[in-house]
Amino acid sequence: MRFFTFHLMPYNKLPDDFEENYGTAWATVPNSLYDPVYGHELYNRFLDELIYAEEIGFDGVCINEYHQSVYGHLPSPNLMGSILARQTKRVKIAIIGNALPFYDPPTRVAEEFAMIDVISGGRLIAGMHLGGGPEYDSFSMNPTFARSKFQEALDLTVRAWTEAGPFEHYGEHWKLRHVNPWPTPYQKPHPPIWISGEDSKETTALAARRRYSYLGSPYFHKSFLKKNLDMFRKACKKNGYTAHEEQAGWLVPIYVAETDEQAWAEYEKHLFYFIRKLLKGLMVFPPGYSSPKSIARIGMALKQFLANITTREEIEEGGYAMVGSPETVREKMKDYVQDFGVGNVLGLFQIGTLPADLTNKNMTLFAEQVLPYLRKELGEPATDEEISNALATS
Amino acid sequence: MNSVTESKFIDVRGKRTQITIGGAGPALLYLHSAGGEVEWTRFHEMLAQYFTVYLPAHPGFGDSRGLENIHSITDYAWHYVDLLDVLGLETVPIVGFSLGGWTGMELAILRPERISKMLLVNSAGIRIPEAPMGELFSDDIEKLKSLLFYDPNSPVIEEAMPLSYEDNRILMWLKAREATARVGWNPYLHNPRLPDHLFRIPCPVRILWGNDDHLLPVATGKFLVDALPNATLEIFEKTGHMLPYEQAERFVEEVRKFLSD
Numbered sequence: 001m002r003f004f005t006f007h008l009m010p011y012n013k014l015p016d017d018f019e020e021n022y023g024t025a026w027a028t029v030p031n032s033l034y035d036p037v038y039g040h041e042l043y044n045r046f047l048d049e050l051i052y053a054e055e056i057g058f059d060g061v062c063i064n065e066y067h068q069s070v071y072g073h074l075p076s077p078n079l080m081g082s083i084l085a086r087q088t089k090r091v092k093i094a095i096i097g098n099a100l101p102f103y104d105p106p107t108r109v110a111e112e113f114a115m116i117d118v119i120s121g122g123r124l125i126a127g128m129h130l131g132g133g134p135e136y137d138s139f140s141m142n143p144t145f146a147r148s149k150f151q152e153a154l155d156l157t158v159r160a161w162t163e164a165g166p167f168e169h170y171g172e173h174w175k176l177r178h179v180n181p182w183p184t185p186y187q188k189p190h191p192p193i194w195i196s197g198e199d200s201k202e203t204t205a206l207a208a209r210r211r212y213s214y215l216g217s218p219y220f221h222k223s224f225l226k227k228n229l230d231m232f233r234k235a236c237k238k239n240g241y242t243a244h245e246e247q248a249g250w251l252v253p254i255y256v257a258e259t260d261e262q263a264w265a266e267y268e269k270h271l272f273y274f275i276r277k278l279l280k281g282l283m284v285f286p287p288g289y290s291s292p293k294s295i296a297r298i299g300m301a302l303k304q305f306l307a308n309i310t311t312r313e314e315i316e317e318g319g320y321a322m323v324g325s326p327e328t329v330r331e332k333m334k335d336y337v338q339d340f341g342v343g344n345v346l347g348l349f350q351i352g353t354l355p356a357d358l359t360n361k362n363m364t365l366f367a368e369q370v371l372p373y374l375r376k377e378l379g380e381p382a383t384d385e386e387i388s389n390a391l392a393t394s
Numbered sequence: 395m396n397s398v399t400e401s402k403f404i405d406v407r408g409k410r411t412q413i414t415i416g417g418a419g420p421a422l423l424y425l426h427s428a429g430g431e432v433e434w435t436r437f438h439e440m441l442a443q444y445f446t447v448y449l450p451a452h453p454g455f456g457d458s459r460g461l462e463n464i465h466s467i468t469d470y471a472w473h474y475v476d477l478l479d480v481l482g483l484e485t486v487p488i489v490g491f492s493l494g495g496w497t498g499m500e501l502a503i504l505r506p507e508r509i510s511k512m513l514l515v516n517s518a519g520i521r522i523p524e525a526p527m528g529e530l531f532s533d534d535i536e537k538l539k540s541l542l543f544y545d546p547n548s549p550v551i552e553e554a555m556p557l558s559y560e561d562n563r564i565l566m567w568l569k570a571r572e573a574t575a576r577v578g579w580n581p582y583l584h585n586p587r588l589p590d591h592l593f594r595i596p597c598p599v600r601i602l603w604g605n606d607d608h609l610l611p612v613a614t615g616k617f618l619v620d621a622l623p624n625a626t627l628e629i630f631e632k633t634g635h636m637l638p639y640e641q642a643e644r645f646v647e648e649v650r651k652f653l654s655d
Contacts (some may be wrong), residue, residue, distance in 0.1 A: 142580075286579075
């Protein structure tokens with residue numbers, strides 16, 4: 001069992017009328033709302049929170065890529081990842097991931113990920129992602145080519161890491177006469193690959209076929225999360241093997257305080273800032289981004305999506321967030337982890353407007369009073385060797 | 395008054411293509427819109443009283459295959475060059491609605507001798523900077539209703555599109571959206587090179603436009619009537635983008651009159 005601190009790096013200073021007067025937190029949310037002087041403080045604070053995760057015993061830190069968004073104002077996770085590679089010594093740096101179709105040519109991913117892996121001495125987890133639905137608007141990129149671009153870019157990246165250059169690549173989307181990235185990754189044959197993102201059959205089938213790790217969409221009702229994880233494990237079975245728990249992750253907002261009541265009193269408004277303001281417009285499925293069947297399936301599940309949840313009771317019932325005293329959170333999380341069968345927990349300890357002092361207290365209480373218990377109940381973190389044995393790495 | 399219709403699949407250079415043929419009289423090729431009206435609808439039946447209507451589904455729409463080999467609107471146009479050959483239609487009049495109008499113009503540029511006359515109905519393909527187009531690729535059904543119809547409460551809307559994810563037409567609708575995006579995501583619903591080639595379309599063109607089309611503003615029709623060598627324009631008042639649904643009788647009468655002149 002491994003525990004990661006995941007950070008969205010949200011923009012937490014939006015006007016009070018944001019819900020009424022701004023249609024979305026993505027793509028067209030006006031950047032006149034951004035204050036770079038405040039942003040200076042915010043980026044550095046968020047980096048401190050990730051560095052603190054190492055001090056208090058987390059196994060890894062986690063960041064992702066978001067464009068033209070207040071949900072996370074983090075267009076380049078590789079910039080943040082390289083800072084973390086230098087400022088931490090032990091933790092895994094999980095970048096989940098790079099939105100492959102947005103890198104042109106995609107050998108840039110092979111280069112930048114290899115840099116972070118080399119700087120960190122082999123601590124990178126290389127996430128590969130299709131890019132978010134709204135981001136196809138941000139870049140006016142044709143979403144009907146998303147999947148074939150992703151596939152080609154993924155193949156090319158892995159090939160660039162495993163086959164000596166220079167070689168030629170003549171694909172549908174990129175024609176490259178001299179593929180020969182410097183540097184090559186520290187981890188051999190290459191860093192572990194996580195496939196994150198939307199829960200289409202196409203994505204789970206791909207991760208299963210290649211024996212990568214799979215991280216489904218967060219923020220859905222536990223029954224939908226379970227269904228997606230089961231869909232992934234079924235796909236692994238179809239490929240003739242049983243999924244290793246290391247191949248599955250669960251991303252969830254977590255808040256721990258002294259008592260259940262105190263936890264909710266401190267947390268509720270910050271969580272609802274996230275739900276009402278930052279999730280606005282995230283669930284957008286541009287045409288062709290997933291198959292019509294997958295889009296219809298997710299479309300029908302939107303009632304079970306956190307953005308449409310309005311009460312604390314629904315949050316507790318659906319497992320949308322783990323909130324409470326250390327006892328409450330550890331009992332709950334133990335059940336969820338066992339039910340989901342995941343080997344990686346990606347906790348969001350900062351969310352919405354949650355301020356630095358409460359984020360710090362939350363992380364400290366979790367690390368001191370929840371994490372050791374869960375390790376005892378659910379097992380120590382897998383070693384690198386165990387993980388590379390469990391996952392195909394070519 | 396039901397015409398005899400036949401739905402089948404034909405092979406068009408390796409693309410399995412759904413086509414419905416119905417009615418009697420001279421041939422008419424109907425090129426459908428982004429909405430994907432590939433099933434026989436009320437106004438197809440009305441057209442079939444005067445014409446033998448050929449209603450193919452573009453690759454990626456309905457049960458037509460081959461979207462993977464479509465990379466731009468020009469690929470659609472070449473598909474129709476091939477389809478005319480397969481159907482043995484030497485020259486034919488076209489009715490093209492929205493995406494179908496755009497496809498029709500591109501086809502007429504490639505093979506002007508094959509197109510005898512063309513009706514363009516609220517046609518895509520042209521961008522007028524001063525008259526911005528609406529946002530078609532939204533998945534907000536309520537917004538789409540007001541974008542596409544003069545009266546967002548009109549009963550004809552139900553004929554034209556699914557009203558929720560529970561509607562069993564949703565898969566076909568999502569397929570139609572995907573195929574439209576394939577050729578019309580960026581550049582958005584137009585070909586920046588098209589205006590320079592419009593002079594190559596010599597046939598008589600009748601342009602019909604809804605004055606209240608919020609997706610493709612009527613300014614586009616006014617541009618086309620000047621840019622095409624041999625065109626006239628008819629503006630329908632109190633009509634939105636979905637003109638053939640909203641004004642079926644008048645639309646069919648326009649087609650009949652123009653093609654029998």
